[in-house]
Amino acid sequence: MAENNSHVELTDETAPYTVLIVDDTPQNLTILGELLRPVYHVRAANSGERALRAAHTEPKPDLILLDVMMPVMDGYEVLRQLRQDSVTHNIPVIFITAMTGSDNEEHGLEVGAVDYITKPFVPSIVLARVRTQLELKHARDRLAAENDWLEREVARRMRENLLIQDLSVRALACLAEARDNETGHHIVRTQAYVELLVHKLAQHERFCDALSGNRSGMVIKAAPLHDIGKVGIPDAILLKPGRLTPEEFEIMKTHAEIGSHAIKKAMADAMAAADSVTANQAQGAFAFLEVANEIALGHHEKWDGSGYPAGLAGDAIPAAARLMALADVFDALTCRRVYKSSMPIEKATAIIVEGKGSHFDPDVVDAFLSCLDEFSDIAIRFADPVSLGE
Template sequence: MLNASAPIVKEQPHRQTVLIVDDTPQNITVLGELLQPHYTVRAANSGERALRAAHSDPRPDIILLDVMMPGMSGYEVLRQLRAEKDTRDIPVIFVTAMDSTESEEQGLELGAADYITKPVKPAIVLARVRTHLEFKHARDRLANQNEWLEREVARRMSENLLIQDLSMRALASLAEARDTDTGHHILRTQAYVDILARHLEHHERFREALAGGRLAMVVKAAPLHDLGKVGIPDAILLKPGRLTPEEFEIMKTHAAIGAAAIGKAMQDALAAADDVTAAQASGAFAFLQVAHEIALSHHEKWDGSGYPAGLAGDSIPASGRLMALADVFDALTCHRIYKKPMSIGQATQILTEGRGTHFDPDVVDAYLACRERFADIAMRFHDTAPVFAGSIS
């Protein structure tokens, strides 16, 4: 008599495992002797032991399950196998003396792979077991391939996002390199925009503008706000002092220059792409559109007195309104040749005075609610040396 839950033969490498479940020792012996020349065979003489065996090594690749057993029936065993993640995909063949159509339909409805009636015919048992094991092997291989493909797609997407981030930061750094601001300006303003956006993402006036992944795009695109500085002459961009009114007018064009460069990149990419490529690149174009908004509108003012378009109120993109406060706060709290850095309190007073004129009132309120986090960013990424640059605000 075979011991329940014990291997009939010593496990051999690369052999698939069959679990036989039957409360009659003779039935286990017959099936075990038939299958053990081809497979590693395990046995269980009750439903409870079958469930334990299904979760222990060597895990069964297929289960031959008796229906009528004392205590837990084969139907209940199958229900519990299908309810568990680790066992739901094991093919189960019912082996039973019941040959009614109703019992067969019940087993198949519960998820049985096949139905064999007793007394068993060796050739049929071997053929059914081999067929379902081959099917399981093919299914597992396909699942493994799909899992590999999913990992590979995720890896390549991650690489593409990293390349996008690095390219974006390289462009932003190129603009900053021509100016005399430090790279910390990029880190700080991006962090400020992130704080404001997350505080306002559920606000009724900002919810739509920051939904569907746009919040992440706004934060990612923030470093490109001054991309247009690459088009400003060095004599103006690098002037160690305040700009004349004429020079300031030229400096103001950096917003339109940056937006035009991003717009041209999108236009050229769309012109060169076929329909499939354009559809696949929709996320990249959405990101560039946000970057275009920020570059163009971050110097607009709530009352319409900003540039380049003189937009007012909600006609200014939400991304530009967030960037406007982040950029001004950074300018106020950093050293310039023509001024010393202001304290957080002094900067807060100026931002508060600009509520409803320079800045969106709700953005100022968000800043006031997050002022300590702004101060923490300003301290962590502060400039270590004086900065010499012309005033552009």
Template sequence: MTGALHSAVEIEQPAATILIVDDTPQNLTILGELLCPSYQIRAANSGERALRAARTGTRPDLILLDVMMPGMDGYEVLGKLRADPMTADIPVIFITAMSASEDEERGLQQGAVDYISKPFNPAVVLARVRTQLELKQARDRLARENDWLEQEISRRMRENLLIQDLSVRALACLAEARDTETGNHIVRTQLYVEVLARHLVEHPAFSSALSGSRLEMVVKAAPLHDIGKVGIPDAILLKPGRLTPEEFDIMKTHPLIGADAIDRAIAQSLAGADTGTAELADGAFTFLKVAREISLGHQEKWDGSGYPAGLSGAEIPVSARLMALADVFDALISRRVYKPPMSLDEATRIILDGRNKHFDPDVVDAFVACRDRFAEIAARFPDHETESTGETR
């Protein structure tokens, strides 16, 4: 355990508070005088007052509870204490004149931690009280340490996720730095994908592909959709205006380049991993596999006329289908050297025309339902006031 943890939890504790519950004044006096030198003492002479005392003022660390009391007996008091989250974990020692083992067993089954018999033996009372308080202090210390550990694990997980997010965004920005589609393209398209994914997560055709943590992985991987453009020659990638058919054939290799880069990253990581790390590979590399799906499939079309594999319909991964619409929509509403930005209505018309051709019809329906959200994202993250060149490919 770290020094920071020790300093956080190993602090001097005040004297424990004990609540004594007994309807006999003599017993309250005897126990109070016996325990007062070492502990803070509170007293109650009925079950009703005991319950109020346990819930108000200084919370007791231990309750000594008489079994045989008029009105509400000790068993009923214990049941009510255990049923209340505020008092459920306070240890209770029964004090009783009864000696039958079945009575003792009943109390222990209800949650009492020990019994003290009348008449009181001072040494036994002190020993049993001290034992139960030490156990409670140990449980409390363990709970504080567990809380600290949970907070530390949560902090480190958030830190790792932030590092992962920054790494993904750095790779996406590296690819975009060579492209002429600058500005907030990767920010907008990622948000469009998230809107579509959250709208479709309950849809029967999409729920399995977006269930659990997979939805977040799809959103996080979206910025890597064009990472393969780093492998396209500048003469083609930076060319103003439209490409020739030959140049476009080269441009169409960027999904394969991106997918191959991710495959090699996974293979190299596995090659350098020990057996234990390799066994975790399926879980650890799920995110990269989703990124590969998006990179390889975002230029495929629903009718099979896309590239690089000419996939159609459900052959195209869900993540790539979402990315395809997000990418095209952003291209339509963005300025290019050969065209001004389209209006929302114009872009919507083209998206609708692409239903069952370029796009999954269910994804188009999701877009229509969420069109106002798309417009809000576009307005919130506009491109910088610099004229871009080239075209969306």
């Protein structure tokens, strides 16, 4: 029988569930304990304070039978504190009381009890209601565990899909780079430069819309595709060991439109093959390809309108392309090519600054200057075997 100055442990080591009985009357603890012990692991507490402590100690209760009318701390207060505690707020509580009024029962359910058992106890009713609540808890716990597993599995597959997307983008970029063997780590460096600029300008009033939410990540991930159109340039021009003639340069310039056409065709083919559900699910991929298209088509446009292929000027040039333009030129200046030596970072920086307001968006140049040390670190860390003015 429960003692008045401690909580009582009535245990059955083989029982699958633990039931905590809380009542200030030793006789009630004994009756309920003897009734439940053949089926469950039973613990008991004879006050609200001890009940709260017992709810935190192992084995933690799967269900609490809680007397309403107790001195010092009644059942309502015990339940309130259980619900406020992240450790105990999901433990189902059945109120036990001698009060039989419907108002009392309604109030008990309103404050969070899952059921209501009146005294004197009817053994079959007590067992049935305890079993029902434990079965419900088991079902909830199993559902929660399955939901946790599903969330982890969805997260894992999303990571896999993102990795596949990143690898696919990198593979396509490397395909273009492989045909232009002078570029070395060009796509690695330019992507890193674009990432620096994105982070610097994401909160800028002129760029916040273009770089908000997921778009900032899309711009960074799409940067390696800026020269994808070079796969369509003849080897005699792309690999020419020297400067291009004006006629050859006109052909080289078409790589921007070739890349854009390839990306748009991929989007159109995918959209044509997709049903309404698949098309809706693919909106994120299409948004990414839209950004990739902006970069591939517009990274040779100039702020003053003298660039190609469309001669766009100012804010008519997509923001992602404006960032890519500076990153691409900086990398071209600081790296060796068959037709030129690499240029010291200081001289390349001076050329970038000279192009502020003509070749480049002035705010992009300012962002570049604010993170010039990081640009230099990237240029050195991922330098080609012969570059940087050596």
